[in-house]
Each structure stands twice: as structure tokens, then as C-alpha cells.
Amino acid sequence: MCGIVGWIDFRRDLRQETPALRRMTRTMSLRGPDAEGMWTGPHTALGHRRLSIIDLEGGTQPAIARHGPYDEPVVLVYSGEVYNFQELRGTLMARGHRFTTRSDTEVVLRAYLEWGASCVERFNGMFAFAIWDASREELLLARDRIGVKPLYYHAYPGGLLFASEPKGIMASPLFTPVVGEESLPILFNARLSLPGETPLRGLREVRPGHLVRFSRAGASEFPYWRLVSREHRDDLKTTVGTVRELFEDVVDRQLVADVPRSAMLSGGLDSTIMSALAHRSLTKAGEGPLNTFSVEFAGDDSDFKPTELRPEPDGPYARLAARHLGTRHHDIVLETADVIGALPAARRARDLPSLGQFDTSMYLLFKEIRRHSTVALSGEAADEVFGGYPWFHDERLVRRDRFPWIGDAPRLADCFAPDLHRRVRPADAEHDRYLTLKAEVPRLPGETGLNARMREVMYFSLKGPLTYLLDRKDRMSMAVGLEVRVPYCDHRLIEYVWNVPWEMKNADGHWKSLLRLAFADILPQATLDRAKSGYPGTHDPAYEAEVMRSIDKILTDRSSPLFGVFDPQRVEDLTRAGSRTMTWLNASHLLLPILEVDAWMRAYGVTLA
Structure with a gap:
């Protein structure tokens, strides 16, 4: 790398x-x-x-x-x-x-x-x-x-x-x-x-x-490459077998290196399957056990607040999975002061506006992994490819003619100052991008109903949220000299699963059925039963309060490159609304881009025209 x-x-x-x-x-x-x-x-x-x-x-x-x-x-x-x-x-x-x-x-x-x-x-x-x-x-x-x-x-x-x-x-x-x-x-x-x-x-x-x-x-x-939609003719048993065979080959290929390797293990379905296969391969080659890593936050016992996307902490599941697999597991526990202290390094790594605590915690996790290995495996793309996010399974969001992953969540752009809002028309900008991607979807002739719509929904996720997650993963890992490989991004796997009908992707009545059915024999039952849980964040009230204080200062600071971009009253109204949605944990999470864009523009001398 x-x-x-x-x-x-x-x-x-x-x-x-x-x-x-x-x-x-x-x-x-x-x-x-x-x-x-x-x-x-x-x-x-x-x-x-x-x-x-x-x-x-x-x-x-x-x-x-x-x-x-x-x-x-x-x-x-x-x-x-x-x-x-x-x-x-x-x-x-x-x-x-x-x-x-x-x-x-x-x-x-x-x-x-x-x-x-x-x-x-x-x-x-x-x-x-x-x-x-x-x-x-x-x-x-x-x-x-x-x-x-x-x-x-x-x-x-x-x-x-x-x-x-x-x-x-x-x-x-x-x-x-x-x-x-x-x-x-x-x-x-x-x-x-x-x-x-x-x-x-x-x-x-x-x-x-x-x-x-x-x-x-x-x-x-x-x-030179595009997804192509074709009729899927394999039955469920053949499909499940093909997924297993493909992914086993992918993991074996991605372990090739002349340096130590490791894996991120959250205790969820995707990372546990990936870690199980990597541990098996390294052990067979006499290079095991696999080192696995998960991140937690001090204070989670008292501060954690469940959301639809993050219903429970990873720690207990990661440790259970590691014991079941036999990996050498490392819990990385971060204090709020650690997260705040790493902000400058994470911002410099990102180059574009950062995700605040979500970037810094990943940066610190990778920094610790780098002490043990130079290559790490990570589970990005499994949810986008196999249908693991909550919005794939909310019929109301799926059927609406907009990006399901954002749904009815409040938009920060709605807080733009009135004149700017009229010029930029953020709702139109969002809808234009939605229609552009919708027109690109490689369709299957004759496909209608839910299967046709889910093909669109999964395409949106591959082209939007996944791109951003991969970008974050690359920036934070490379900033510490760590190469992170993402087996679920293998194009052969994506091409095959892309054409599997939606009802087959949910064959056993659970999310990501194909993965569960393909690897049920090597996983602990708790992993098989666990609901999707996204990458964790700190719930420390002191951190949230500090973010909000910083944003308040920016909104009234005439030296800020964002001065005049936002209407402070609209921002306050949004804060008081207390919105908790599928993707936003709280107001500080939603408003964080104000703080990060301000820091980025100052650091790089970016001007607004």
C-alpha cells in the first residue's frame, strides 16, 4: 500500500x-x-x-x-x-x-x-x-x-x-x-x-x-467495469454454496502478504465470518492464531443509548466470537480525552471534512492494530451487498421515491440562511442526485415489484454510503501505515450476489440470509441471532456538550469561513427538536459537520464562492 x-x-x-x-x-x-x-x-x-x-x-x-x-x-x-x-x-x-x-x-x-x-x-x-x-x-x-x-x-x-x-x-x-x-x-x-x-x-x-x-x-x-443484471438461475442451495465457495477464496487471496495480518472483529455476522476464515487459513499455514481487534468506549456501561442502527455495544459479542473462534483478541477501550486529542491527526488524514469522533476512534483503533500487524481485514460492503441495513427492511422507506438511507431524517442543509437556501435549493440538489443514480441502475428486463425496487435501493447504497465508508477506512488506516483489505468488496462476489433475487437474500426470514446459511456451521449462535449494529461511537454527555458549545461559537464568529451560511435560529430549532433517527444519534451528531467543515476550511485555506 x-x-x-x-x-x-x-x-x-x-x-x-x-x-x-x-x-x-x-x-x-x-x-x-x-x-x-x-x-x-x-x-x-x-x-x-x-x-x-x-x-x-x-x-x-x-x-x-x-x-x-x-x-x-x-x-x-x-x-x-x-x-x-x-x-x-x-x-x-x-x-x-x-x-x-x-x-x-x-x-x-x-x-x-x-x-x-x-x-x-x-x-x-x-x-x-x-x-x-x-x-x-x-x-x-x-x-x-x-x-x-x-x-x-x-x-x-x-x-x-x-x-x-x-x-x-x-x-x-x-x-x-x-x-x-x-x-x-x-x-x-x-x-x-x-x-x-x-x-x-x-x-x-x-x-x-x-x-x-x-x-x-x-x-x-x-x-472498464459495470454491474450487469442477469437472470439468477441457481436454486437456494446452489446459491448458498456458491457464496461460501467464493468468499472462502476471497479471504484466502487477501491474506497473501510478507508481513503480519490481523482482522477487525465486532462480533457481528460479517466480521465474525471473515475472521473465522482468516483464522482457519493462518492456523493451517502455521501462522496463527489470528489477532483480532474491537473498539469500545469508557463509560458505555452507563452512557450507551440504543438506536435502530446501533442497538447494543459490540464488546460482549466480540469477546464471545473471539473465544469461539480461538483468535488472540484485543479490546481497545478509548477515553473521551483520547478521542478529542486525536482530532487534529484524524482531520489531517481525512483532507476533506471529517466525521469527528467516528474518524478519531477509527484512527486510534488502527494505530493500535499497527503495533501488531501491517495488514488488517475489515468487513465493509457486506451490508450493502447482502442487504443488512435497517432501511432495506422498512417498507415505508423502501417504497418512497428518495434515498432510503436518509429517509425522513432532518437535513442540515435545511438550516441554511434563507437567501442561501433559495439559491442552492438543497432539496432539489438531493433529488437530482437521486434521479441521476436511479437512471444508472442496471435493470433486469421484465423485473417488477419489490425485486426491481430493491435493485435500485441496493445500487444507491453501493454508490453513496459505501463509498464514504471506504474513503474513511482508507484515510484513517493509511495515516498510521496500515493496509486494510475489504474482502466483501471482491468484484466477483458482488457480481454474483447482485443478481440474487431479494426474496432469496432473505430466505430464512433474517437479514443477510445468504451469509447466515452459508456459514452457520462455523459461527456461535449469538452471532447468528444478533441484529445489525453499526460502527460504534461515544455516548459521553460531556463530549456531546463540547461539540454543541463549539458549534454555537462558530455560528456567531465573524471570522469563521461559514459565517452567514447558517440561520442560527433554524439550527437552534433543529437542536430542540431532539431528533433521533435511524442514522443520527442526537443533535450533536447531526450538527457535527458544521464544526468539521469550519475546521477543514481554516486548515486548508478553503474559500467559499
Whole structure:
């Protein structure tokens, strides 16, 4: 796992811009603490920071090969893992390629030399990379199918900047961070962002499953992968067996590394299945037991308040699951002071407005995991793929023509100052994004009723909430030099389960039936019976009170970049309403983006236009 940056400019000689490239590259130092590399050409500057996972001695970057009639360079900077690199290596060797390292980096480079841009269609993994092909005078940017690894870019006349994180681009004087009023709805609710969209003008993210080509003709983006809807012909027994076979293979593949591995274990269905398979594989290979980790908060015994999304604490279930599986379990218990103290580091890791305590607790959890391992498995995407969230099972929310995951929850954008609210029209902005995604849903001809609607609902979750969760996971883990792998994001698994009818996904009358039926024999009964519980947060009243005091100050602070954006009376009315919804725990949870956006704009010098 690594961090990459780059700069292409056809109007200047970038061989003279090494200091600028070094500044950009060093913004990625937390993502890649083990090594730094740079390469420059007449119009190209590429930088790389490395976190060594496979072939610790080899695999240095930028990786360079030469081809074409004039033996011109092809240069790669790459972040992520291609899990089927060993099979691809064998195929490439049979075609005459020779390798000098054991790394997947060299496989990616050689695959491009053999198959061109279409090489991405052969990769199974999480990745983001850039290839400069001097003979074509073309830059190729690529991102994995689900969008596990990030990759941002800014195109301008004659040139393009790219980086794993926005900070790499913002380190260049060629980019000025500005938020337009039209982007305020997604600034305060990033889950509404369409794929590739950011709140900063001129900053794009390569969309999952897409390639970006940049040449003298400019930038163009196109897909290499999409979900396809097909008739599912397997019966329930075959479907359950296929899910098990697929996921066992996924976990085995994602354990390949030359460094210690571990797993996050909340005691829920998804993480317990994943941990069980990883523990079994490592033990069989003589590398067990698996280290597992969960996070808790001091004071949960007295302060915890159940909600529909977080009905109970994880701790007791995580410990029960670990005893059942035989893993070496670690409870990470956080004090409120720990969470507050880590805010600056977590905000810097996020680059865009953070989630406050939800980011900092994850940052601290990963920091502790990093003391024991360099690779960790996590269960993101299981709920989106198998139908685990409460809103999938609330008919009223499902049937309404809007995003079910937000439902009737209050919108922070409704608290905008009246004139701004009229200009921005946040309800229209939300509905426009809903209709855009709805039009993209790959439909099955002839499918109607609940199955057709649930195909839409699951597509919305894959494109909105999951994207945000994966982004958070990447930022907080890479900030401490930890590679987090997400087995449920394997595209083969997603492609198969996507076409399983909704009634089969609920075959035993419980959420995520396919997972329960596929792995019931290896799980404790308490895990099989447990309701969905989301990532935990602190319920400390003192923390909530501090958040609210900080927000009150921002609303009346004329030096705040958000001064005048919100109507203080509307914010107060929302606070007094005491709304507790499926997604918002309390008023401080709902209003937290005000605090985090203010901190982000000040830290990065972002202006509002």
C-alpha cells in the first residue's frame, strides 16, 4: 500500500520542477513510511511513497520499463494490491516477459506492456495507479472496480495534477481550494456525492471502475467495469454454496502478504465470518492464531443509548466470537480525552471534512492494530451487498421515491440562511442526485415489484454510503501505515450476489440470509441471532456538550469561513427538536459537520464562492 502523486504539463519542462514534486510526494509520507521515489521527464513528474507489503526488498517505485521502436520509458506509480498477481505473472512469463522482483507492482507494469489499458480488466484487487507512456505521450489513471483505493485529479489547460489524497494536489500552487455554493449540500452530507464528485471546484476523483486518459488532446474518462443484471438461475442451495465457495477464496487471496495480518472483529455476522476464515487459513499455514481487534468506549456501561442502527455495544459479542473462534483478541477501550486529542491527526488524514469522533476512534483503533500487524481485514460492503441495513427492511422507506438511507431524517442543509437556501435549493440538489443514480441502475428486463425496487435501493447504497465508508477506512488506516483489505468488496462476489433475487437474500426470514446459511456451521449462535449494529461511537454527555458549545461559537464568529451560511435560529430549532433517527444519534451528531467543515476550511485555506 502506498501514496502516489504526479504532474503532467505539456507547456513546461518538469525536469526543472523537482522541488515542487518533492513537496507533493512528501504529503503522502504517512501512506508510505518505508521509502520514497521520484521520476521526471520532459513533461512528466511522478512521485511515490511506499508501505512495503509484498517483496519487501523489491518492488520499489516508480517502476520503469522501456518499449517501442525508440526504447522509450513506461513509468508506473501504484497503490494497492492485485490479489491474482501470481496467476498473471505466470501468464505473462508464458508470453515472454521476464521478472526481476516478486512484487505485484512489476506484474501491473508488465500487464500494461502486454495488454495496454485493458490490463485492468484482468486485475482482482484494490488499486489506484498512474502509467506514463512516453511513446504515446499519454497518462493513464486507473481505479479499482469498487473504489477501495482513492485517486484524485485536477485538469487544467495543458496539464493535470493527481494524487492519492487531495493534499497532494493542494500542495501545488496550480490548485486553489474553493467551494462553490452549488456544492454546499454535498459538503455537509458527503453521502450525497455522485461518483467522482468532490465539493472542491476543479477537483475530481477517478470514478470506481473507470480509467482516465490524459494527453495533449485533454482528459477523458471512461468505464472498464459495470454491474450487469442477469437472470439468477441457481436454486437456494446452489446459491448458498456458491457464496461460501467464493468468499472462502476471497479471504484466502487477501491474506497473501510478507508481513503480519490481523482482522477487525465486532462480533457481528460479517466480521465474525471473515475472521473465522482468516483464522482457519493462518492456523493451517502455521501462522496463527489470528489477532483480532474491537473498539469500545469508557463509560458505555452507563452512557450507551440504543438506536435502530446501533442497538447494543459490540464488546460482549466480540469477546464471545473471539473465544469461539480461538483468535488472540484485543479490546481497545478509548477515553473521551483520547478521542478529542486525536482530532487534529484524524482531520489531517481525512483532507476533506471529517466525521469527528467516528474518524478519531477509527484512527486510534488502527494505530493500535499497527503495533501488531501491517495488514488488517475489515468487513465493509457486506451490508450493502447482502442487504443488512435497517432501511432495506422498512417498507415505508423502501417504497418512497428518495434515498432510503436518509429517509425522513432532518437535513442540515435545511438550516441554511434563507437567501442561501433559495439559491442552492438543497432539496432539489438531493433529488437530482437521486434521479441521476436511479437512471444508472442496471435493470433486469421484465423485473417488477419489490425485486426491481430493491435493485435500485441496493445500487444507491453501493454508490453513496459505501463509498464514504471506504474513503474513511482508507484515510484513517493509511495515516498510521496500515493496509486494510475489504474482502466483501471482491468484484466477483458482488457480481454474483447482485443478481440474487431479494426474496432469496432473505430466505430464512433474517437479514443477510445468504451469509447466515452459508456459514452457520462455523459461527456461535449469538452471532447468528444478533441484529445489525453499526460502527460504534461515544455516548459521553460531556463530549456531546463540547461539540454543541463549539458549534454555537462558530455560528456567531465573524471570522469563521461559514459565517452567514447558517440561520442560527433554524439550527437552534433543529437542536430542540431532539431528533433521533435511524442514522443520527442526537443533535450533536447531526450538527457535527458544521464544526468539521469550519475546521477543514481554516486548515486548508478553503474559500467559499
